[in-house]
Each structure stands twice: as C-alpha cells, then as structure tokens.
Amino acid sequence: xxxxxxxxxxxxxxxxxxxxxxxxxxxxxxxxxxxxxxxxxxxxxxxxxxxxxxxxxxxxxxxxxxxxxxxxxxxxxxxxxxxxxxxxxxxxxxxxxxxxxxxxxxxxxxxxxxxxxxxxxxxxxxxxxxxxxxxxxxxxxxxxxxxxxxxxxxxxxxxxxxxxxxxxxxxxxxxxxxxxxxxxxxxxxxxxxxxxxxxxxxxxxxxxxxxxxxxxxxxxxxxxxxxxxxxxxxxxxxxxxxxxxxxxxxxxxxxxxxxxxxxxxxxxxxxxxxxxxxxxxxxxxxxxxxxxxxxxxxxxxxxxxxxxxxxxxxxxxxxxxxxxxxxxxxxxxxxxxxxxxxxxxxxxxxxxxxxxxxxxxxxxxxxxxxxxxxxxx
Numbered sequence: 001x002x003x004x005x006x007x008x009x010x011x012x013x014x015x016x017x018x019x020x021x022x023x024x025x026x027x028x029x030x031x032x033x034x035x036x037x038x039x040x041x042x043x044x045x046x047x048x049x050x051x052x053x054x055x056x057x058x059x060x061x062x063x064x065x066x067x068x069x070x071x072x073x074x075x076x077x078x079x080x081x082x083x084x085x086x087x088x089x090x091x092x093x094x095x096x097x098x099x100x101x102x103x104x105x106x107x108x109x110x111x112x113x114x115x116x117x118x119x120x121x122x123x124x125x126x127x128x129x130x131x132x133x134x135x136x137x138x139x140x141x142x143x144x145x146x147x148x149x150x151x152x153x154x155x156x157x158x159x160x161x162x163x164x165x166x167x168x169x170x171x172x173x174x175x176x177x178x179x180x181x182x183x184x185x186x187x188x189x190x191x192x193x194x195x196x197x198x199x200x201x202x203x204x205x206x207x208x209x210x211x212x213x214x215x216x217x218x219x220x221x222x223x224x225x226x227x228x229x230x231x232x233x234x235x236x237x238x239x240x241x242x243x244x245x246x247x248x249x250x251x252x253x254x255x256x257x258x259x260x261x262x263x264x265x266x267x268x269x270x271x272x273x274x275x276x277x278x279x280x281x282x283x284x285x286x287x288x289x290x291x292x293x294x295x296x297x298x299x300x301x302x303x304x305x306x307x308x309x310x311x312x313x314x315x316x317x318x319x320x321x322x323x324x325x326x327x328x329x330x331x332x333x334x335x336x337x338x339x340x341x342x343x344x345x346x347x348x349x350x351x352x353x354x355x356x357x358x359x360x361x362x363x364x365x366x367x368x369x370x371x372x373x374x375x376x377x
Contacts, residue, residue, distance in 0.1 A: 094142055094143060094144045095140075095141075095142040095377065096139065096140070096141055096142075096292070096294055096299065096375055096376075096377045097139075097140040097142075097183060097374075097375060097376055097377075098137050098138075098139060098140075098346070098354040098355065098374045098375040098376075099137055099138040099139065099140050099150070099176060099179045099180060099183075100135070100137055100175055100176070100179045100374075101135070101136040101137055101138060101153065101154025101155065101156065101175050101176040101179070101205055102136055102154055102155050102156060102157055102169050102170065102171070102174070102175045102176070102205070103133055103134065103135060103136065103168070103169070103170050103351075104133075104134050104136060104155050104167050104168050104169050104170075104201055105127065105129075105131035105132065105133055105134065105167065105168025105170075106131055106132065106134060106167065106168070107129075107130055107131055107132075108120055108121065108124060108126045108130055108131060108132040109130065109319065110318065110319040110320060111124070111132060111134070111307075111318055111319070111320075112310075112316065112318065112319075113316070113317040113318050113319045113321065113324060114317070114319075114324075115316055120310065123309075123310040124310065124351070131168055132351075133168075133351050134201075134307075134308075134349045134350075134351060135154075135347075135348065135349055135350060135351050135354075136154030136155045136201055136202075136205070136348065136349065137152075137154060137347075137348055137354060138150055138151055138152045138153055138154055138176060138205070138348070139151040139152070139292075139299075139301055139346050139375070140180070140183065140185065141292055142185075143274075147191045147192070148185060148189060148190050148191050148192075149190075149191060149192040149193075149194065149271065149275075150180075150190050150192070150193045150194070150220075150223075151193075151194045151196075151290055151292075151301045151346075152193075152194065152195060152196060152202050152203075152205075152301065152303075152348060153176055153193065153195075153202070153203060153204070153205025153206050153220075154175075154176055154201065154202070154204065154205040154348070155167070155169055155200060155201040155202075155204040155205060156174055156176060156204040156205030156206070156207055156209070156219075157169065157172060157173055157174045157175075157204075157209040157210060158200075158204045158205075158207040158208070158209065158210055158216055158247070159200075159204070159210060160210050160212075161210075164210075167201075172209075173209060174205070174208070174209045174219065176205045177219060187219050187220045187221070188220070188221050188222050189222075190220050190222070190223045191222070191223060191224065192223060192224045192225075192226060192270055192271060193206065193220060193223045193224070193225050193226070194226045194227075194268075194271070194275075194288065194290050194301075195225065195226065195227040195231070195288070196231075196287050196288045196289065196290070196301065196303035196304070197227070197228075197231040197234070197235075197283070197284050197286070197287045197288065197303065197304070198227065198231055198232065198234070198235040198246055198247070198250060198251070199242075199245040199246065199284065199304075200245060200246065200247050201349075202303070202304075202348070203247065203250060204247060205219070206218055206219060206220065206250065206253075206254075207219060207247070207250070207253075215249075216247070216249050216250075216253070217253070218253055218254075218257070223257075223259065224259040224260075224261065224270050225254050225257065225259060225260045225261065226261045226263060226268050226270050226271060226288075227254075227260070227261075227262060227263070227288065228262065228263050228264070228277075228279060228286035228287070228288045229262035229263065229264050229286065230279070230281075230285040230286025231284065231285060231286040231287060231288065232251060232254075232260075232262050232286075233285070233286075234246075234284060234285045234286065235247075235250065235251050236251050241322075242284065242320075242322070245284075245320070263277055263288070265277070266278070271290075274292065274293050275290055275291065275292055276290070276291040277289070277290060277291075278291070278300075278334065280303075280305050280327065280330045280334070281322070281323065281326060281330070282305070282317075282321055282322065282323045282324065282325075282326040282327025282328070282329075282330050282331075283303075283304045283305065283318070283320065283321045283322060283327055284304075284322055285322070287303055287304065287305065288303070289301060289302065289303060289305060289334065291343070294377065295377070296344070296377060297341070297342055297343055297344065298338075298341055298343040298344070299343065299344040299345075299346055299355065300334070300338060300343060300344070300345055300346065301346045301348070302334075302345050302346060302347060302348070303348060304318070304320075304321075304348075304349075305327065305330065305331055305334060306331060306335070306345060306347065307347065307348060307349035307350070308347045308349045308350030308351070308353065309347065309350050309352075309353050309356065309368045309371065312335065312345070312358070312366045312367070312368050313365060313366065314328055314331055314332050314335065314365075314366065315328060335358060335366055338358055339358040339359075339360070339366070342357070343357075344356065344357055345357070345358065345368070346375070352371075352373060353368065353371040353372065353373060354372055354373060354374050354375050355371075355372050355375045356368040356369060356370055356371040356372065357369050357370045
C-alpha cells in the first residue's frame with residue numbers, strides 16, 4: 001500500500017492488556033486470525049495520570065491531502081496496580097525479518113551494571129579495552145496490505161570518525177540500508193519506522209552516513225515515525241547523565257517531516273490494531289516495547305529492557321539504566337506475560353541471537369530457548 005494509510009482513532013480511555021494471546025486462545029486459521037472477544041490477562045499497570053487532549057496531524061507524500069487528527073490517549077506505564085482486560089485478537093502479518101545493522105562495542109561493565117566481571121565475561125567476552133561486541137538489529141514487518149514497517153534502525157554510520165572509533169562502530173558504511181536492499185526494500189519504500197527511544201544506538205540509523213562538511217539528514221524520506229511522547233521529550237531535554245546518548249539534531253529533523261506520531265497509550269494510530277505498545281521507564285523515560293501479532297504467535301521487540309539473552313535473567317541490569325530497580329520490576333512483569341502467552345522475544349543487541357522463547361528452570365529463572373540467529377518468518 002503506497003500513498004495512504006488506514007487510520008484508527010484510539011479511545012482515550014483504552015487500557016493496555018496482555019502481550020499476546022496464548023497459543024490455545026488464537027482463533028482463525030494458521031494464516032489468518034479473525035476478530036474475536038476474549039478476556040485477556042493483562043500486565044500489572046499503573047496509570048501515569050491524565051494527558052491533555054492534543055491534536056497532531058500526519059501526512060505523507062502521495063496522500064490525498066486529508067490529514068486526520070490524532071486523539072491523545074492517556075499514557076499507561078507499568079506499575080503495581082490492578083490489571084485491566086483487553087478484548088481483541090488480530091490478523092497476522094505476512095513476513096517478519098531481522099535486519100542486520102552496524103555493530104558497536106560498549107564497555108562491558110557499563111552494559112552489565114553491578115554484575116561482576118567474572119560472571120558477565122562468561123557470557124560476552126570483552127576485548128582488550130573491556131568492551132563487548134553488540135549487534136544493532138532491526139525488525140522488518142511486511143504486512144499483507146503491502147505496507148512495510150521497520151522497528152528501529154540501530155546505530156547506523158552517522159558518527160564522525162573519532163566517535164565511531166570511541167564506540168567501536170563497524171563497518172564504516174550504513175549496514176542497515178544494505179540489509180534492507182538485500183531483501184528488496186529501498187529506504188524510500190519504508191512506510192513506518194518505530195523507535196523504542198532516541199538513544200543513538202537505536203535511532204542513529206535514521207540518518208545517512210557521515211560526510212565531512214555535510215549536515216545530518218534522514219535516510220528514509222517517505223516514512224512515518226512513531227516514538228513515545230516521553231522518549232521524545234527526554235531527547236529534547238536530556239539529563240546531564242544521558243545527554244551523550246542522544247543526537248541533538250534528530251528531534252527537529254523528525255518533527256520537520258510532518259509525519260511524526262508521539263504515542264501515550266497502547267495503540268498507535270499510524271500502526272493500527274495488530275501492534276500493541278507497552279511502556280517502560282527504568283532504562284529511559286517512555287521506552288516503547290512493540291508487540292506484533294504473527295502466525296507463530298506474538299513477538300515483542302525488547303529494546304533495552306532485555307537487550308540480549310544474558311539480560312533475560314531478571315536481576316541483570318545495565319549501568320546505563322536510569323532506575324535499575326524499576327526496570328527489574330518492569331522486566332519481571334513483561335517476561336511473565338510473554339511466557340504466559342507463549343510469545344517470542346526479539347533482541348536488538350545480542351551478538352548471536354535475534355529471537356527466542358522463554359522457559360523456566362527448576363529455580364524459577366527464565367531461560368531463552370529456541371534461540372535463532374536471525375528471523376525469516
């Protein structure tokens with residue numbers, strides 16, 4: 001589908017629910033789910049307070065000129081209060097593909113917080129500078145409608161050479177664009193890009209490769225962009241502790257497109273009903289976890305809540321996390337729901353595993369099973 005999007009205005013009082021239906025609760029055939037009503041067990045939630053009703057208009061090249069107002073729903077965040085039901089199940093997408101981006105190397109101690117080096121070095125071998133190699137992969141969704149949705153863009157190659165060396169970004173070219181082209185997807189044919197947050201290793205791939213003397217510009221000229229309002233506001237006014245994690249020019253570039261949606265609730269008007277949004281504040285305010293319904297069950301882009309397999313162990317956090325204890329609580333709730341639903345986890349930073357499922361060991365700890373180095377579904 002090119003030139004237009006199907007819009008759905010969300011109810012401002014809508015409450016988010018389960019990460020996905022349990023396999024036994026799916027309806028319809030193996031390749032199509034029909035709409036049905038069911039009482040789903042939802043995540044424990046707290047309401048983060050009412051939001052002002054604001055209007056934002058989205059348009060894109062080729063549209064008929066009509067832009068639709070987006071009703072600002074209340075932002076919902078994870079917390080300890082009672083659960084709310086969700087009564088939906090959805091049609092699956094046609095194809096999911098993991099998309100390789102540039103690699104980066106970050107300090108292993110920073111990536112594992114208060115976990116001792118003697119433990120984390122068994123999981124991720126450090127180099128001579130104590131850095132570990134991290135993937136920056138995205139998830140490409142190609143819908144039966146023909147629409148193309150990209151969850152995240154990785155670090156890209158926007159850094160000038162000095163910073164590229166500091167963060168161990170390799171190789172020098174924009175790998176994500178090459179990976180998309182290999183699947184027959186040109187950057188101008190990407191319809192929607194969803195960003196969990198705007199740290200450079202998740203959003204840097206939005207930009208073209210660094211060129212001496214040239215200002216940064218967006219690599220995806222026709223895309224609509226989806227990011228949470230809280231994450232966007234953090235990028236506009238970062239704390240001194242995380243200012244270096246943001247790209248100063250990026251918020252203005254996104255806003256200038258006129259195709260930026262800032263989300264507050266469990267649905268995006270741009271994405272529609274087959275995508276569900278959950279919010280986490282432990283790593284950075286308003287980090288977006290996107291769940292996509294697919295033929296093999298729901299798959300959740302875990303972003304920096306669980307950046308890779310070792311972090312599926314609930315107590316493991318990063319030194320970059322804003323509130324580690326809150327992140328642990330959020331992680332426990334999200335993983336419990338994914339496990340209950342028989343869902344899959346998509347990892348953006350794990351160097352070897354793109355997707356996996358959860359099981360419990362005899363001590364009640366989560367293990368990642370059915371681990372796959374890439375996703376082609």
